[in-house]
Amino acid sequence: MKKTKKLLLVVERDLRMFLQYKFIMIMRTIWFAAQVAFFGLIASRMVVPELADIYFEFYVAGVVIMMLYSASVFIGYDINEEAEHGVFEYLLSLPISRKELVLGRSIGGGIRSFILIGPIIAISLFVIGFANPLNLLIAFSALFLFAFGVSGMSITIAVMLKSGDRFDIFMGVLNALIVRLSTTMYPQAYVQNASEVYATFSKFNPLTFASDLFRWGTGIERYLTMDPMPLAAIIGIVIFFFAFTFVGVTIYEKRLEGGGWR
Amino acid sequence: MKAILHIIEYDFRNFFRYKWWLVGLISMNLADLLIMAVIYNQMVSPEITELTKSYFNFFAPGVTVVGLFASAFMIGREINMQVRRQIHHYMLSLPITRLELAVGRLLAGGLRGMVYMSPLLLTTFLFLGFPSLPQFFVILGALFLLATGISGLSIAIAVSTTSFEKFVTARGLVYYVLFFCSSIFYPLSLIQTLGQEGVMPQPIVALAELNPLSSGADLIRSFLLGTPPFTLNMIRNLIVFSTVFATTATFAYMKIIERR
Numbered sequence: 001m002k003k004t005k006k007l008l009l010v011v012e013r014d015l016r017m018f019l020q021y022k023f024i025m026i027m028r029t030i031w032f033a034a035q036v037a038f039f040g041l042i043a044s045r046m047v048v049p050e051l052a053d054i055y056f057e058f059y060v061a062g063v064v065i066m067m068l069y070s071a072s073v074f075i076g077y078d079i080n081e082e083a084e085h086g087v088f089e090y091l092l093s094l095p096i097s098r099k100e101l102v103l104g105r106s107i108g109g110g111i112r113s114f115i116l117i118g119p120i121i122a123i124s125l126f127v128i129g130f131a132n133p134l135n136l137l138i139a140f141s142a143l144f145l146f147a148f149g150v151s152g153m154s155i156t157i158a159v160m161l162k163s164g165d166r167f168d169i170f171m172g173v174l175n176a177l178i179v180r181l182s183t184t185m186y187p188q189a190y191v192q193n194a195s196e197v198y199a200t201f202s203k204f205n206p207l208t209f210a211s212d213l214f215r216w217g218t219g220i221e222r223y224l225t226m227d228p229m230p231l232a233a234i235i236g237i238v239i240f241f242f243a244f245t246f247v248g249v250t251i252y253e254k255r256l257e258g259g260g261w262r
Numbered sequence: 263m264k265a266i267l268h269i270i271e272y273d274f275r276n277f278f279r280y281k282w283w284l285v286g287l288i289s290m291n292l293a294d295l296l297i298m299a300v301i302y303n304q305m306v307s308p309e310i311t312e313l314t315k316s317y318f319n320f321f322a323p324g325v326t327v328v329g330l331f332a333s334a335f336m337i338g339r340e341i342n343m344q345v346r347r348q349i350h351h352y353m354l355s356l357p358i359t360r361l362e363l364a365v366g367r368l369l370a371g372g373l374r375g376m377v378y379m380s381p382l383l384l385t386t387f388l389f390l391g392f393p394s395l396p397q398f399f400v401i402l403g404a405l406f407l408l409a410t411g412i413s414g415l416s417i418a419i420a421v422s423t424t425s426f427e428k429f430v431t432a433r434g435l436v437y438y439v440l441f442f443c444s445s446i447f448y449p450l451s452l453i454q455t456l457g458q459e460g461v462m463p464q465p466i467v468a469l470a471e472l473n474p475l476s477s478g479a480d481l482i483r484s485f486l487l488g489t490p491p492f493t494l495n496m497i498r499n500l501i502v503f504s505t506v507f508a509t510t511a512t513f514a515y516m517k518i519i520e521r522r
Binding site: 023026027030031033034035038039041042043045046047048049051052165166168169172173175176177180181185186190191193194195198 | 282283285286287289290293294297298300301302303304305306307308310427428430431434435438439441442443447448452453455456461462
């Protein structure tokens with residue numbers, strides 16, 4: 001069997017598995033609706049006048065990136081579940097190399113997160129609009145890499161920790177910090193005013209790169225962090241993608257065998 | 263009474279089994295307070311914060327209530343799991359009446375929320391100042407009513423379905439509606455203004471006004487910040503919420519565990 005076909009089989013399996021999680025999709029949709037219809041709308045009336053005219057659109061774009069991140073992370077929970085139920089041994093027995101397995105899973109994780117948030121992106125674009133289709137296309141291409149990178153990161157952490165509980169907690173804490181220390185919810189200028197330390201974390205955060213790209217793609221160009229756009233954000237995302245996909249493959253290969261799952 | 267204490271002890275032991283989950287939850291609450299609220303301090307219009315001095319001051323009581331809600335709600339997850347796995351048959355075999363069992367679990371859910379919330383409340387006091395002793399007891403009493411009501415609400419949802427997915431979805435819906443449609447993140451007066459302007463539908467405004475989470479957060483604010491002013495409506499909302507859901511949960515739980 002050709003390598004590409006094997007890779008596609010792994011991707012297909014992860015896509016099929018994701019359709020089982022319809023309740024999670026419903027929950028995410030409720031979360032999105034609540035974030036936009038309540039928090040986004042009310043907070044846009046709460047902020048300083050110079051930000052008030054754009055904050056709703058700014059926030060909606062940020063919520064899309066938060067959703068893309070949390071959907072891409074989900075693959076790590078699947079891996080823990082499979083380890084607990086002994087499916088891992090079955091996967092290892094297949095005529096597929098470890099590299100193809102992790103790469104396929106990373107791509108599958110990224111694609112399915114896009115499928116999950118596809119309708120939400122459509123609603124967001126309807127709400128905030130977009131000026132230039134080419135910019136939007138460039139932004140989406142880079143966001144695919146972002147989703148693959150987050151899936152790779154999630155897989156890497158899952159196989160490093162080898163424990164469902166630890167993974168759950170680690171991702172909870174990471175999620176709390178990575179989202180809040182990014183520009184998904186607030187412009188970098190205000191993060192800078194609040195704290196230099198927060199601003200440093202925020203500037204080198206993959207969620208900041210992704211938020212900037214999505215906002216740039218939809219024409220919300222005031223308050224972008226990266227400069228020059230879109231090159232700086234794309235470079236950031238490409239580095240993030242390569243780091244977690246290829247370092248992830250190496251770690252995955254080393255840690256996968258030998259058991260040790262708790 | 264002793265039987266109820268045994269049930270409370272049992273649920274507390276279970277609660278501390280989730281210590282890593284609690285670490286995750288507290289880190290999220292602290293990140294909300296120490297990162298999000300600090301940054302929003304820079305962004306929120308001075309008109310909104312003129313009475314509270316900063317958004318951080320406004321939000322600290324809110325995050326305390328968020329923590330209380332999330333931890334008191336956990337009892338529902340355990341009860342739903344026990345109903346699905348039919349562990350309640352073991353509970354029924356114990357020399358404890360059905361009423362004691364139901365009341366014990368309800369109170370345990372509320373008390374667990376109070377225990378989890380204590381460090382967050384202390385953090386709020388440290389940043390905003392300490393209330394007088396009578397105010398402190400009113401705050402504790404009000405938060406206990408809120409915690410018991412939340413525990414009742416989660417038990418009522420938990421026993422209404424044997425499907426974990428449906429429970430999780432219902433829980434998500436309740437979480438987001440009660441969190442975002444309250445004065446936890448923004449002043450109630452702002453929601454009311456949006457209602458008057460026709461931006462926010464009136465039923466949503468009414469829900470935010472009657473929401474027990476709004477009453478809990480605003481009650482702490484009224485004592486620590488002096489705004490909004492304390493009213494008996496806050497206590498009334500909490501008593502009604504607590505009574506309705508404590509009663510519903512007690513009878514629903516008694517009925518469900520006896521079902522074949």
